[in-house]
Amino acid sequence: MADRHDRHPDRLRVLARTGQAGPARLRAQHRRYRLTAVLAVLDHPEGKPRSHAPDYFARLTDGTALVLDCRPLNRIKPRDQAAFDAARTACAQLGRRYEVGGAPLETLLANLRWLAGYRHPRHHVPDTAAALRAAFAVPTGLLNGAEQVGDPIAVLPVLYHLLWRQRLCTELDRPLHPDAVVTTAAA
Incomplete structure (x- = not known):
């Protein structure tokens, strides 16, 4: 939901220059959090934005959830491993199982x-x-x-x-x- 702070001139200037919402957007979000009594906000780990979409989400027969990434183990680079570790941490916090499966036989x-x-x-x-x-x-x-x-x-x-x-x-x-x-x- 947009509010008047989303149209703040500083935000529009930053958005026009970089294509990203920048600090003005964060200030507007902070105001919303304060009003709704949010207790904590999980920001990007190590201050770096991280984006990763796992390959599969499965509901197992016992009712538990499995999040699965498929990548041949010999092709996992350090950056991939960092994304997998972040996904594993997020899944653990949500009570989900996370696995990285290698290449099929x-x-x-x-x-x-x-x-x-x-x-x-x-x-x-x-x-x-x-x-x-x-x-x-x-x-x-x-x-x-x-x-x-x-x-x-x-x-x-x-x-x-x-x-x-x-x-x-x-x-x-x-x-x-x-x-x-x-x-x-x-x-």
């Missing part, structure tokens, strides 16, 4: 790229999908389960689609090979 990325090729609904054949879910009700090797249902050439695209949609599960951080153990998502 190459095998996981390769498997996800492969399965992404089967994400389109055209790969969902309802009868074959139902037969695959029944075949993998007991954990079974990928190719063995596909062969139980029919010709692997016709069945594997549906199986990969179900893996992409997480209707079937396997360890994606291991190579997706014919003996990879696949099971239903409920198991």
